[in-house]
Amino acid sequence: MKKLIHLVLIIAVSTHAFAQKLNVPIPNNPAVKVGTLKNGFKYYILKNAEPKNRMELRLVVNAGSILETDAQQGLAHFMEHMNFNGTKEFPKNDLVNFLQKSGMKFGADLNASTSFDETIYQLQVPTDSVKLFERAFQILADWSNYATLDTAEINKERGIILEEERARGKNAQARIQQKVLPILFNNSRYANRIPIGKTDIIQNFKPEEIIKFYKDWYRPDLMAVIAVGDFDAEKVENLIKEKFSAIKMPKNAPKRIQYEIPATTGTQTAVILDKEIPQNTFQMFTRLPKEKTKTQSDYRTDIAEALYNQLISNRLQELSKKPNAPFVVAIMNYGSFLGGLDAFQTIVLPKNADGLEAAIKSVIDEQNRIKKFGFTKGELERAKKDYFTGVEKGFKEKDKTKSAAFVGGLVQNYLQGTAYTNADFRYEFTKAQLDGITIDEVNAISNKVMKEDNRVAMVVGSEKDKDKLPNEAKIKELVSYVNPDLKPYEDDIALTPILEKIPVGTKVISEKQIPEIGVTELVLGNGVKVALKPTNFKNDQILFSATSKGGTSLYSDADYISAELASTLVSQGGVSKLSDVQLDKALAGKVAQVYTYIGEISEGIGGSTSPKDLETALQLMYAYVTQPRRDDEVIKNFLKNEKELLANAAKTLTPEKVFSDTVTTVLYQNHFRRQPTKPEDIDKANVDRAFEIFKERFADFSDFTFVFVGTFEIEKIKPLIEKYIGGLPSTKRQETFKDLGISKVKGKxxxxxxxxxxxxxxxxxxxxxxxxxxxxxxxxxxxxxxxxxxxxxxxxxxxxxxxxxxxxxxxxxxxxxxxxxxxxxxxxxxxxxxxxxxxxxxxxxxxxxxxxxxxxxxxxxxxxxxxxxxxxxxxxxxxxxxxxxxxxxxxxxxxxxxxxxxxxxxxxxxxxxxxxxxxxxxxxxxxxxxxxx
Incomplete structure (x- = not known):
């Protein structure tokens, strides 16, 4: 249940009896077979049908870079690499070769990762090959205890690790990280054990060091095997016992210490600058005690916290759309961190360097508004609808959930002791508890997470803007400021339906079956072609899309920017009489996402929905293309944001951006329509013309083809298609795209x-x-x-x-x-x-x-x-x-x-x-x- 930046709080409930009722463990998924071998090796086995003939395997090692000695910095990660470079059963590179011959792809099906506290190896393996099925468990066993760690292979791998460090570590973000982490981790061991390690150690360590790390920490009491997939669970258990029982605990094994990040008092501040950072940001972290989710009372609190995070996100998203918003993006969230901590996080990206102080004030104001006035009941009810829809969807898809989705919960159970429940419990518990979570209960979370102690506030930005950015003293002043004029949030809602008048539509005039691919083609009275492919891959999903030839190619260079931005600008205003903000609120609890686009040689529509919300999604689609709502203030704000972001980024172009722009410009021979967008290009956007172009592109649907794929019955979906797609405008014009002659350069x-x-x-x-x-x-x-x-x-x-x-x-x-x-x-x-x-x-x-x-x-x-x-x-x-x-x-x-x-x-x-x-x-x-x- 826990997600990134997600903190567990114990909130008092109204009666002692109620608290007692929920003060029982969360039931783990009974379908998971859990066992521990005599040597301490733990295993989790879950039979799951999707995808068919596949299983997900994980070897979880409760050891990462945090356990390295000073002389081993980088060797936890190096060890991860070495497990692909020779084991008892797979010498040298035989492992990768064997799996590739079996149809597995390195990176997608075969991978591993090393973090501070754990190392995780992963395989996605076909189960319809007996040989591969059995060998997969041998691979995990080899990783756990039988790596050869040949000196020649170690020396070959040094260069690869150094190139990984070059790719990930030699850039502005890494330089910033080197300055941020000692502050964020309070100079604890975490600050000195970055998984990639130190280059001088990677280049020069003696093989004995990595052998020692492997023997010390890759041991039965610190490892678990997780198997989820389409298989015989009893056979899997027997294979695990066969492959892992003989592994012995090393003598005099070192203690697995759980390291922590010590607390600080008050608020630490810092200004961290770099020549190549293109954007300035403000970041604040409040480090908080970690509380695990074990009881049903904890789980109920988890739900309240998820609602709290969603409420904050909704507020900030709405605020960013206001004409006078001083930031482009703002985030506030709380959840898991490192070193036995959770954290409440605040991040804000201003429109420009001059506006960073105003952006900081704005998010601090919003924090204080939330603490002082809380959220409204209307906000909470919408968040509850969205939350329950997500849980309900998981319940409906429980027999179609992919095996990979179960792995994370089992990994966290092994590493953190958190519960792993199933869709039935989540659904029934949420249904029983959600309504009872009160606005006071959610509002109380602010007092738990918005603390001024053990807090770090930082400005990260470009050296070019040094004189425009607040210094440390100013940061402290900004985050401590309380605006005396704060007013409660006003909930802008409208009761207007998406469509005030339902279209009459047109009937199906022809129908064609294409049985070899399971498609039924319809042609409607307005000329639209619709391809329907019912599937049983999901129980609660319908995807749809549509396309027609034309696009921006039909417009002159003078109109190009207006055409390029037309769909985006139109989407800013909402539909019919509903603003974009009001529309989001009207769709609370519904699965109905729709977007339009105008590409270079085509225009189109995309969307996703559930069977129960299909009509809402079709209404939304119809409204977007026939009744777009124009909001000049919102559009003006959007264009201003875009221009300021481009101008800010242009002052500090990253090497990667300069390279990418050069490649495109040279390849396409400096063609106007392949040039990178510049701040002055935004001034060329004419809003009147953009709306005209949008309406022109979606004025005639007679040459559109729609595709629907998912959970539906053709005869039941037909009336909706006839009504909403059959009701789309049709002029029967003959139209195609224009070849602009944009070609790539020839020769060397x-x-x-x-x-x-x-x-x-x-x-x-x-x-x-x-x-x-x-x-x-x-x-x-x-x-x-x-x-x-x-x-x-x-x-x-x-x-x-x-x-x-x-x-x-x-x-x-x-x-x-x-x-x-x-x-x-x-x-x-x-x-x-x-x-x-x-x-x-x-x-x-x-x-x-x-x-x-x-x-x-x-x-x-x-x-x-x-x-x-x-x-x-x-x-x-x-x-x-x-x-x-x-x-x-x-x-x-x-x-x-x-x-x-x-x-x-x-x-x-x-x-x-x-x-x-x-x-x-x-x-x-x-x-x-x-x-x-």
Whole structure:
């Protein structure tokens, strides 16, 4: 139940008898089998049907960087890496190879993470292969006790870890963090045990140090196995006993100390600046005692706290939309922290550097308003509706919940002792308790969390704005100020319905079945085509989308900014007679999200809802496109915010932003519509013209195609579709997009960008060209990118030790003309750029000359099969797939043929052909390097 920034408070209830009634443990999910082996190894087993033929495995180690000695800083994380570089059953890199051949992808299905207090290894494993099923538990056992920790492998891994540190640690955010954490963690052990560690130790530690860390902390009494999935639970338990029972406790094992962050008095303040931070922010943390959720009384308090967080969020979101709001984004939240603490957190992003003091005052005013006057009953009732809707949705989806969703609760039970309940208890308990949570009970939480002791208040910003930002003394003054003129919050609600008049609509005039993909096509009297795909993947979800050709391509360069912003500006005002704020309140407790967009060559609609709220969602969709509400004050505020944010960011452009903008500008030959947005561009937005363009784009639905995917019956959904989609305007105009002739530069291009203070580089190699958009090309370009991912990870990371993670991405588009892009990118040391680029191009040349290695092709085929097997069981996949196929005029049955026939046509020869076709002399090489000194 607990979420990030979530604090448990014990609030007095009205009667002693009531308190006694709830002062009993929260029942754990009875379906979870929990056991402890004689050696202390704990295990959790839960049989769960979704996704079919898959299981989620975790090895949880109750040990992280906090337990390192001074000489071991970084070795908890290093140990995590080494478990992928040789174990008893899987020497050297055999583990990754074995899993890739089984269709698992490194990063997605096979991963691990190291934190201060724990290390967690994860596998998502198919269960329809007996060999893989059994080997998966051997892998976990190997990680827990049988890592080889070969000296040669340790030395090879040093470079990879250093490149990870370069990628994550050599930037403005990391430099800020180095200054923030000692303050935030009060110079405790946490401040000196950042998981990535110290580079000099990573470079020079003796293998004996990591072996000692492994033997000291990877031990049965500090580890648990979690297995959730579509399997025989008894067989899983037997495998766990077989693989883990023989592991012995080390003699004289050190005590697992629980470290804490000591408290401070009053409010500490700090101003932390950096040359490359693009935005100024104010951040305040109040560190509070941690209380665990174990009893039903605690659980009831958890619900009150969740409501409290939601109420604050709603207030701040509403405040940000006011014309005179001094901030763009503000956050207040409380929940779990570190070192036996929870925290109440406040963050505010001002519109500009000059306005930071006003932004701080505004959020402090809101804190004080909440403490003094509390929330209103109307606010609480809406929050309760939203909360119950979420719980109810979880209850309805309990048999369709994915295994991964259960893992977190079991991990936290092992590490923190928190309860792991099930959807039935959550639903029944919430239904019984929610109404009884009073406004006084929720308001009382403020006194628990809005404290002035053990508090840190910081300004983090750009050195360029140093003279405009408050100093430490001023920060202390701002956070302590109490405005004597504070007034209670006024709840702006309206009882107006979304639609005052329901459209008459038009009937279905034709119907077509496409049984091979389970789609029914309808054509309505106004010309709209609707594709319906009922599914049983979820019990309480309907996704819908719509598209039509046209977009901003139909408008002149003079109108471009107005067209580009049209949908966003229109959305600011709400619909019909309801403002955006009033609309949010009217939708409390309903699952009905709708948005519109105007892209370059198309315009469209997207939405998600539940079966019971489908009509509300359709009304909202209809209102957005036929009755948008114009609110010039809100729009003016929005445009002002955008301009000030862009202007503020332009003063301190990050190296990554400069690099990205340069790549786009050079590739698209400085085309006006591919330039980065500048502050002065906002002035070109004409609100009158933007509304005209929006209305033009959604004036005629006769050429729109709608797609609905999810939980519905076709005959029951038809009347709603006829009413709301059949009632959309139709002029039967003949329209398509305009090809603007925006094309990428041809030939060999090389461009170095010098930006940044740190010793780090970024390489982007891009192959571009025309594309036939045939099925063969689509499949083999993707397969080529996957082969390159495997091969370049092997060559650049594992062998050269020169990168952390290379990224290979293939993309293509059919309209306005068929083109492809193959991008290879990686971060590295500036000294290694030429060497690593050469390795990359040499590997491509080998594939072009000889084809890829057969084993890599087999891995790609296995991965593709496993991935698509899961994709076709997702509503989101079908929603986007069907819309794309309709929009591009492609075969709707392609996915079935891909799954049953086309994957197996991927071969050494087909990928070799693709490499020669796509890796041509149309290559652009971009390199980001540090500024010249």
């Amino acid at each position: 291009i090389e461009k170095n960008v010098y930006k940044g203070l740190e010793d780090k580089a970024r390489v982007s190699l891009q192959f571009n060209g025309d594309f036939g958009y045939s099925e063969e090309e689509l499949i083999n370009l993707d397969a080529l990118s996957e082969v390159l991912d495997i091969k370049l990870t092997e060559k650049l990371r594992e062998e050269a030790g020169g990168v952390y993670t290379p990224s290979i991405r293939a993309s293509y588009e059919k309209l306005p003309k068929s083109t492809y892009n193959l991008t290879i990118s990686f971060g590295c040391s500036p000294a290694n750029v030429d060497k690593l680029v050469k390795i990359t191009l040499d590997e491509i040349a080998k594939i072009k000359a000889n084809g890829p290695e057969k084993v890599d092709v087999e891995k790609v085929i296995a991965e593709e099969k496993r991935e698509v097997e899961l994709q076709v069981k997702e509503n989101g996949f079908w929603n986007s797939y069907l819309l794309d196929q309709y929009s591009d005029g492609e075969d709707l049955n392609f996915i079935n043929r891909f799954q049953s026939q086309l994957i197996d046509k991927i071969s050494v020869g087909s990928i070799q052909k693709a490499a020669n076709q796509f890796c041509t002399d149309n290559i652009a090489k971009f390199v980001l390097l540090p500024e010249k000194k």
